[in-house]
Amino acid sequence: MAMTPDEFYQHALAATDDEDRLPLSRMTGWEISPFEQDGLRVTPLRPPVMPEAPRHGEDPAECGMCRKRDTGFWFNERWRLDRVAGAAVPLILMLYPRDHYDLADLPDEMAAEMGLLGTRIVRHMQALPHIGRAHMYRFGDGAVHLHLWFFARPEGQAQFFGSWLPVWDDLLPEYPADLADADAALVADALVASSGGSRTPEA
Ligand SMILES: [Zn+2]
Incomplete structure (x- = not known):
């Protein structure tokens, strides 16, 4: 049974620091990363928004x-x-x-x-x-x-x-x-x- 949106958020939040920031990703350590890890930080993790915002073109008449x-x-x-x-x-x-x-x-x-x-x-x-x-x-x-x-x-x-x-x-x-x-x-x-x-x- 998949985690609910809030359960997933709490699960992820448990890995953050006291500013709700996750540690730098593995990808930022790759040789192909466009960013150096020194000075880079992750944005604070935001809670889920339910329901999700509509996407462009939900109404085909406006697509x-x-x-x-x-x-x-x-x-x-x-x-x-x-x-x-x-x-x-x-x-x-x-x-x-x-x-x-x-x-x-x-x-x-x-x-x-x-x-x-x-x-x-x-x-x-x-x-x-x-x-x-x-x-x-x-x-x-x-x-x-x-x-x-x-x-x-x-x-x-x-x-x-x-x-x-x-x-x-x-x-x-x-x-x-x-x-x-x-x-x-x-x-x-x-x-x-x-x-x-x-x-x-x-x-
Ligand atoms: Zn369309």
């Missing part, structure tokens, strides 16, 4: 991602792929269903298609010059409408390995948008070749 169903670099009838502006890593792409679905509500056929598209997007990103690896993430805490993240890690930057990459992206200077657009177009062309669909929304 910004639904309004952008024709925006992107690649489309088929059910999915679209767009580039995330302002990225610091060479390329961040996002795959969305064109209609309003949360991950847990995705019909089986679309879930299967998402697996294929995700695999191929990673493959096509990793085929770009100077990309060491493409990471794929799904969080879902901020918005209802499913959006899968694809982060391209610059080749050779072993310091950016793993789960700190989105934090490094937040720290690094913005990557030139014209270069990212050109790489997004290459991925989109490769996706048309591997998976059909089109560069325009009238797929």
Whole structure:
């Protein structure tokens, strides 16, 4: 039987100091951590908030991602792929269903298609010059409408390995948008070749 929210909080609080701060995480000791442990401290642990705040798009009529169903670099009838502006890593792409679905509500056929598209997007990103690896993430805490993240890690930057990459992206200077657009177009062309669909929304 899982702990209730308050039981979990009390369980975690028992590991904190007199300011409700947890000790530094193991991740901050990793070689790939963007932060030195000296001078770093954890924010005080806050109690659970029940019920949780609504996410963006709980009401599909107010979902910004639904309004952008024709925006992107690649489309088929059910999915679209767009580039995330302002990225610091060479390329961040996002795959969305064109209609309003949360991950847990995705019909089986679309879930299967998402697996294929995700695999191929990673493959096509990793085929770009100077990309060491493409990471794929799904969080879902901020918005209802499913959006899968694809982060391209610059080749050779072993310091950016793993789960700190989105934090490094937040720290690094913005990557030139014209270069990212050109790489997004290459991925989109490769996706048309591997998976059909089109560069325009009238797929
Ligand atoms: Zn939506």
